[in-house]
Amino acid sequence: MTDWQDVVLTPLSNIRDAMRTLDETALRIAIVCDENNKLLGTVTDGDIRRGLLKNSDMQDSVSAVMNQSPRTVTRSHTRQQRIDIMDQYDLLALPIVDDTNHLVGLETLHQVLKPKKRDNPIFIMAGGFGTRLRPLTDNCPKPMLRVGDKPMLEHLINQFRVLGFYDFYISTHYMPEVIHTHFGNGSEWDINITYIHESTPLGTGGALGLLPKNLPKLPLIMMNGDVLTKINFTELLSHHESNNLDATMCVREMEYKISYGVVESQDGLITNMVEKPTYRYHINTGIYVLSPEYVSSVKPNTQIDLPTLLEQRIDTDKKVGIYTTHEYWLDIGQMTDYQKAQQDIKGFYS
Structure with a gap:
Protein backbone atom coordinates (compact mmCIF):
# COMPACT_ATOMS: atom_id res chain seq x y z
CA MET A 1 0.00 0.00 0.00
CA THR A 2 1.34 3.42 -0.97
CA ASP A 3 2.27 5.78 1.86
CA TRP A 4 -0.30 8.58 2.16
CA GLN A 5 2.45 11.21 1.98
CA ASP A 6 3.10 10.12 -1.62
CA VAL A 7 -0.30 11.46 -2.72
CA VAL A 8 0.03 14.98 -1.29
CA LEU A 9 0.02 17.77 -3.91
CA THR A 10 0.33 21.55 -3.65
CA PRO A 11 -1.75 24.26 -5.35
CA LEU A 12 1.17 24.61 -7.78
CA SER A 13 0.52 21.08 -9.05
CA ASN A 14 -1.51 20.84 -12.25
CA ILE A 15 -4.21 18.41 -13.32
CA ARG A 16 -1.66 16.28 -15.16
CA ASP A 17 0.32 15.92 -11.91
CA ALA A 18 -2.83 14.75 -10.16
CA MET A 19 -3.56 12.19 -12.88
CA ARG A 20 0.01 10.89 -12.65
CA THR A 21 -0.29 10.57 -8.87
CA LEU A 22 -3.56 8.66 -9.14
CA ASP A 23 -2.08 6.39 -11.81
CA GLU A 24 1.13 5.60 -9.94
CA THR A 25 -0.29 5.07 -6.46
CA ALA A 26 -2.78 2.64 -5.00
CA LEU A 27 -4.82 4.98 -2.81
CA ARG A 28 -7.15 6.29 -5.59
CA ILE A 29 -7.06 9.79 -4.16
CA ALA A 30 -4.75 12.82 -4.19
CA ILE A 31 -4.70 15.39 -1.40
CA VAL A 32 -3.97 19.08 -1.90
CA CYS A 33 -2.28 20.94 1.00
CA ASP A 34 -0.67 24.34 1.38
CA GLU A 35 2.97 24.86 2.37
CA ASN A 36 2.04 24.33 6.05
CA ASN A 37 0.30 21.03 5.32
CA LYS A 38 -3.17 22.50 5.84
CA LEU A 39 -5.79 20.57 3.90
CA LEU A 40 -7.19 22.44 0.90
CA GLY A 41 -9.00 19.67 -0.96
CA THR A 42 -8.96 16.20 -2.49
CA VAL A 43 -8.90 14.91 -6.04
CA THR A 44 -10.24 11.66 -7.48
CA ASP A 45 -10.62 10.33 -11.02
CA GLY A 46 -14.22 11.53 -10.96
CA ASP A 47 -13.19 15.07 -10.03
CA ILE A 48 -10.78 15.19 -12.98
CA ARG A 49 -13.33 13.82 -15.45
CA ARG A 50 -15.89 16.40 -14.38
CA GLY A 51 -13.29 19.16 -14.69
CA LEU A 52 -12.27 18.13 -18.19
CA LEU A 53 -15.90 18.01 -19.27
CA LYS A 54 -16.15 21.64 -18.11
CA ASN A 55 -13.23 22.50 -20.43
CA SER A 56 -10.46 22.53 -17.84
CA ASP A 57 -6.98 22.11 -19.35
CA MET A 58 -4.37 19.55 -18.27
CA GLN A 59 -2.02 22.40 -17.39
CA ASP A 60 -4.58 24.09 -15.14
CA SER A 61 -3.96 24.11 -11.41
CA VAL A 62 -5.27 21.09 -9.58
CA SER A 63 -7.28 23.58 -7.51
CA ALA A 64 -9.63 23.95 -10.50
CA VAL A 65 -10.94 20.40 -10.14
CA MET A 66 -10.38 19.49 -6.48
CA ASN A 67 -13.17 18.96 -3.98
CA GLN A 68 -12.75 21.95 -1.68
CA SER A 69 -15.00 20.54 1.07
CA PRO A 70 -14.00 16.89 1.44
CA ARG A 71 -15.24 14.66 4.23
CA THR A 72 -12.58 14.24 6.91
CA VAL A 73 -12.06 12.49 10.22
CA THR A 74 -9.86 13.16 13.23
CA ARG A 75 -7.77 10.78 15.27
CA SER A 76 -10.58 10.59 17.82
CA HIS A 77 -13.00 8.95 15.34
CA THR A 78 -13.36 5.25 16.06
CA ARG A 79 -12.89 2.55 13.46
CA GLN A 80 -16.67 2.02 13.28
CA GLN A 81 -17.34 5.74 12.86
CA ARG A 82 -14.90 5.86 9.93
CA ILE A 83 -16.55 2.85 8.31
CA ASP A 84 -19.98 4.44 8.74
CA ILE A 85 -18.85 7.74 7.14
CA MET A 86 -17.33 5.93 4.16
CA ASP A 87 -20.46 3.86 3.74
CA GLN A 88 -22.82 6.82 4.06
CA TYR A 89 -21.00 8.95 1.47
CA ASP A 90 -19.70 6.09 -0.73
CA LEU A 91 -16.04 6.99 -0.11
CA LEU A 92 -12.89 4.95 -0.55
CA ALA A 93 -10.66 7.20 1.58
CA LEU A 94 -10.86 9.85 4.30
CA PRO A 95 -8.16 12.43 5.10
CA ILE A 96 -7.28 12.50 8.80
CA VAL A 97 -6.83 16.03 10.13
CA ASP A 98 -6.06 17.67 13.45
CA ASP A 99 -8.09 20.35 15.21
CA THR A 100 -6.68 23.05 12.89
CA ASN A 101 -7.41 21.09 9.68
CA HIS A 102 -3.78 20.11 9.08
CA LEU A 103 -3.31 16.75 7.40
CA VAL A 104 -1.94 14.01 9.67
CA GLY A 105 -2.89 10.85 7.77
CA LEU A 106 -5.24 9.04 5.43
CA GLU A 107 -7.72 6.27 6.21
CA THR A 108 -8.72 4.02 3.31
CA LEU A 109 -11.65 1.63 3.17
CA HIS A 110 -9.25 -1.23 2.50
CA GLN A 111 -7.21 -0.41 5.60
CA VAL A 112 -10.16 0.03 7.92
CA LEU A 113 -11.91 -3.17 6.78
CA LYS A 114 -8.79 -5.32 6.59
CA PRO A 115 -5.94 -3.66 8.44
CA LYS A 116 -2.36 -4.38 7.51
CA LYS A 117 -0.81 -7.16 9.56
CA ARG A 118 1.69 -5.58 11.94
CA ASP A 119 4.60 -7.55 13.35
CA ASN A 120 5.40 -5.06 16.12
CA PRO A 121 5.26 -6.80 19.51
Missing part, protein backbone atom coordinates in the same frame (compact mmCIF):
# COMPACT_ATOMS: atom_id res chain seq x y z
CA ILE A 122 2.75 -5.58 22.10
CA PHE A 123 3.77 -5.83 25.76
CA ILE A 124 0.95 -5.42 28.29
CA MET A 125 1.64 -5.12 32.02
CA ALA A 126 -0.98 -7.13 33.91
CA GLY A 127 0.72 -8.22 37.12
CA GLY A 128 -0.37 -5.59 39.64
CA PHE A 129 -2.33 -6.30 42.82
CA GLY A 130 -5.02 -3.66 42.28
CA THR A 131 -5.22 -2.94 46.01
CA ARG A 132 -7.25 0.24 45.55
CA LEU A 133 -10.04 -1.79 43.93
CA ARG A 134 -10.45 -4.27 46.76
CA PRO A 135 -12.58 -6.25 47.47
CA LEU A 136 -13.14 -6.65 43.69
CA THR A 137 -9.53 -7.71 43.23
CA ASP A 138 -9.41 -10.15 46.14
CA ASN A 139 -10.10 -13.01 43.73
CA CYS A 140 -9.37 -11.39 40.36
CA PRO A 141 -6.40 -9.47 38.91
CA LYS A 142 -7.39 -5.91 38.11
CA PRO A 143 -6.99 -6.18 34.28
CA MET A 144 -9.49 -9.06 34.32
CA LEU A 145 -12.26 -7.09 36.05
CA ARG A 146 -15.21 -6.83 33.70
CA VAL A 147 -16.08 -3.55 32.06
CA GLY A 148 -19.41 -4.12 30.38
CA ASP A 149 -19.42 -7.69 29.10
CA LYS A 150 -15.64 -8.22 28.84
CA PRO A 151 -12.54 -7.97 31.03
CA MET A 152 -10.77 -4.64 30.54
CA LEU A 153 -7.73 -6.54 29.23
CA GLU A 154 -9.86 -8.05 26.47
CA HIS A 155 -11.12 -4.61 25.43
CA LEU A 156 -7.52 -3.49 25.18
CA ILE A 157 -6.41 -6.49 23.14
CA ASN A 158 -9.33 -5.97 20.77
CA GLN A 159 -8.25 -2.35 20.23
CA PHE A 160 -4.92 -3.67 18.96
CA ARG A 161 -6.43 -6.55 16.96
CA VAL A 162 -8.61 -4.37 14.76
CA LEU A 163 -5.47 -2.41 13.81
CA GLY A 164 -3.62 -5.55 12.66
CA PHE A 165 -1.46 -6.31 15.72
CA TYR A 166 -1.24 -9.98 16.67
CA ASP A 167 1.99 -10.64 18.63
CA PHE A 168 1.24 -10.11 22.34
CA TYR A 169 3.33 -10.48 25.49
CA ILE A 170 1.56 -10.20 28.83
CA SER A 171 3.46 -9.80 32.09
CA THR A 172 1.80 -11.49 35.07
CA HIS A 173 2.40 -11.77 38.80
CA TYR A 174 -0.81 -11.63 40.85
CA MET A 175 -3.20 -14.54 40.11
CA PRO A 176 -1.74 -15.31 36.65
CA GLU A 177 -3.94 -18.38 36.25
CA VAL A 178 -7.04 -16.20 35.81
CA ILE A 179 -5.47 -14.52 32.77
CA HIS A 180 -4.11 -17.81 31.38
CA THR A 181 -7.47 -19.54 31.68
CA HIS A 182 -9.34 -16.76 29.87
CA PHE A 183 -6.95 -16.08 26.99
CA GLY A 184 -4.91 -19.27 26.64
CA ASN A 185 -2.44 -18.89 23.78
CA GLY A 186 -4.68 -16.31 22.08
CA SER A 187 -5.84 -18.57 19.24
CA GLU A 188 -9.52 -17.83 19.97
CA TRP A 189 -8.77 -14.19 19.10
CA ASP A 190 -6.50 -15.13 16.18
CA ILE A 191 -3.45 -13.75 17.97
CA ASN A 192 -0.32 -15.13 19.67
CA ILE A 193 0.09 -14.63 23.42
CA THR A 194 3.31 -15.28 25.34
CA TYR A 195 3.18 -14.88 29.12
CA ILE A 196 6.05 -13.24 30.97
CA HIS A 197 5.77 -14.16 34.64
CA GLU A 198 7.44 -12.00 37.28
CA SER A 199 8.05 -14.16 40.33
CA THR A 200 9.10 -10.92 42.05
CA PRO A 201 7.67 -7.58 40.84
CA LEU A 202 10.36 -5.83 38.80
CA GLY A 203 8.63 -2.54 38.09
CA THR A 204 7.32 -1.34 34.75
CA GLY A 205 10.80 -1.14 33.26
CA GLY A 206 12.35 -4.27 34.74
CA ALA A 207 9.80 -6.54 33.06
CA LEU A 208 11.39 -5.69 29.71
CA GLY A 209 14.43 -7.75 30.70
CA LEU A 210 12.31 -10.91 30.78
CA LEU A 211 11.20 -10.66 27.15
CA PRO A 212 12.68 -13.22 24.73
CA LYS A 213 15.79 -12.12 22.90
CA ASN A 214 14.46 -13.11 19.48
CA LEU A 215 11.86 -10.34 19.26
CA PRO A 216 11.54 -8.78 15.79
CA LYS A 217 13.77 -5.76 15.28
CA LEU A 218 10.78 -3.43 15.34
CA PRO A 219 9.49 -0.83 17.82
CA LEU A 220 7.56 -2.38 20.69
CA ILE A 221 4.38 -0.88 22.16
CA MET A 222 4.23 -1.23 25.92
CA MET A 223 1.39 -0.23 28.22
CA ASN A 224 -0.48 -0.92 31.42
CA GLY A 225 -3.30 -3.45 31.27
CA ASP A 226 -5.74 -1.42 33.40
CA VAL A 227 -6.44 1.28 30.80
CA LEU A 228 -9.52 1.88 28.68
CA THR A 229 -8.65 3.92 25.58
CA LYS A 230 -9.50 4.74 21.97
CA ILE A 231 -5.96 5.76 21.07
CA ASN A 232 -5.04 4.85 17.48
CA PHE A 233 -1.90 2.81 18.09
CA THR A 234 -0.88 2.80 14.43
CA GLU A 235 -0.70 6.60 14.43
CA LEU A 236 1.28 6.52 17.68
CA LEU A 237 3.68 4.05 16.06
CA SER A 238 3.93 6.14 12.89
CA HIS A 239 4.80 9.22 14.98
CA HIS A 240 7.57 7.29 16.74
CA GLU A 241 9.04 5.95 13.51
CA SER A 242 8.78 9.15 11.44
CA ASN A 243 10.62 11.10 14.16
CA ASN A 244 13.29 8.42 14.53
CA LEU A 245 12.82 8.27 18.30
CA ASP A 246 14.48 5.91 20.74
CA ALA A 247 11.38 6.01 22.94
CA THR A 248 8.00 7.74 22.84
CA MET A 249 5.78 8.45 25.81
CA CYS A 250 2.10 8.94 25.05
CA VAL A 251 0.79 11.90 27.05
CA ARG A 252 -2.44 13.80 27.60
CA GLU A 253 -2.91 17.47 28.35
CA MET A 254 -4.40 18.11 31.77
CA GLU A 255 -5.87 21.44 32.87
CA TYR A 256 -5.74 22.71 36.44
CA LYS A 257 -7.73 25.85 37.23
CA ILE A 258 -6.83 28.05 40.20
CA SER A 259 -9.89 29.65 41.82
CA TYR A 260 -7.92 32.57 43.22
CA GLY A 261 -5.70 35.32 41.94
CA VAL A 262 -2.07 34.15 41.76
CA VAL A 263 0.59 36.61 42.88
CA GLU A 264 4.16 36.26 41.61
CA SER A 265 6.95 38.00 43.48
CA GLN A 266 10.68 38.37 43.78
CA ASP A 267 12.68 39.78 46.69
CA GLY A 268 9.45 40.77 48.41
CA LEU A 269 8.13 42.76 45.45
CA ILE A 270 5.17 41.82 43.24
CA THR A 271 6.29 41.05 39.69
CA ASN A 272 2.99 39.85 38.26
CA MET A 273 -0.63 39.09 39.16
CA VAL A 274 -2.80 36.59 37.30
CA GLU A 275 -6.50 36.29 38.05
CA LYS A 276 -7.75 32.69 38.30
CA PRO A 277 -5.20 31.23 35.86
CA THR A 278 -5.41 27.88 34.13
CA TYR A 279 -2.27 25.77 34.05
CA ARG A 280 -1.78 22.97 31.54
CA TYR A 281 0.40 19.93 32.05
CA HIS A 282 1.27 16.80 30.12
CA ILE A 283 0.51 13.64 32.08
CA ASN A 284 1.89 10.16 31.42
CA THR A 285 -0.76 7.75 30.08
CA GLY A 286 1.35 4.66 30.76
CA ILE A 287 1.64 3.95 27.02
CA TYR A 288 5.06 3.84 25.33
CA VAL A 289 6.76 2.93 22.08
CA LEU A 290 10.30 1.61 22.54
CA SER A 291 13.03 0.94 19.99
CA PRO A 292 14.51 -2.58 19.81
CA GLU A 293 17.78 -1.17 21.20
CA TYR A 294 15.92 0.28 24.16
CA VAL A 295 14.23 -3.04 24.93
CA SER A 296 17.44 -5.07 24.68
CA SER A 297 19.27 -2.63 26.98
CA VAL A 298 17.33 -3.87 30.02
CA LYS A 299 19.13 -6.76 31.73
CA PRO A 300 17.17 -9.71 33.17
CA ASN A 301 15.95 -9.39 36.76
CA THR A 302 16.58 -5.65 36.91
CA GLN A 303 14.14 -3.88 39.24
CA ILE A 304 13.40 -0.45 37.78
CA ASP A 305 10.46 1.68 36.63
CA LEU A 306 10.09 2.85 33.05
CA PRO A 307 10.30 6.63 33.77
CA THR A 308 13.69 6.01 35.39
CA LEU A 309 14.83 4.10 32.31
CA LEU A 310 13.65 6.96 30.13
CA GLU A 311 15.73 9.39 32.17
CA GLN A 312 18.77 7.16 31.72
CA ARG A 313 18.26 7.12 27.94
CA ILE A 314 17.90 10.91 27.91
CA ASP A 315 21.17 11.20 29.88
CA THR A 316 22.94 9.26 27.10
CA ASP A 317 21.59 11.65 24.45
CA LYS A 318 18.94 9.29 23.08
CA LYS A 319 15.88 10.86 21.45
CA VAL A 320 12.96 10.43 23.84
CA GLY A 321 9.82 12.17 22.63
CA ILE A 322 6.13 12.56 23.41
CA TYR A 323 2.98 11.87 21.46
CA THR A 324 0.03 13.96 22.64
CA THR A 325 -3.29 12.18 22.39
CA HIS A 326 -6.74 13.74 22.61
CA GLU A 327 -8.62 10.46 22.29
CA TYR A 328 -10.57 8.84 25.12
CA TRP A 329 -8.31 7.49 27.86
CA LEU A 330 -9.16 6.29 31.35
CA ASP A 331 -6.73 4.85 33.88
CA ILE A 332 -8.85 2.56 36.04
CA GLY A 333 -7.01 2.96 39.32
CA GLN A 334 -9.79 3.61 41.83
CA MET A 335 -13.39 2.60 42.38
CA THR A 336 -14.73 5.86 40.93
CA ASP A 337 -12.72 5.19 37.74
CA TYR A 338 -14.13 1.69 37.52
CA GLN A 339 -17.67 2.98 37.90
CA LYS A 340 -17.03 5.60 35.22
CA ALA A 341 -15.71 2.90 32.88
CA GLN A 342 -18.98 0.97 33.25
CA GLN A 343 -20.87 3.99 31.95
CA ASP A 344 -18.38 4.96 29.25
CA ILE A 345 -18.19 1.50 27.73
CA LYS A 346 -21.84 1.78 26.61
CA GLY A 347 -20.78 4.19 23.87
CA PHE A 348 -17.22 2.95 23.46
CA TYR A 349 -17.64 1.22 20.10
CA SER A 350 -20.09 3.67 18.53
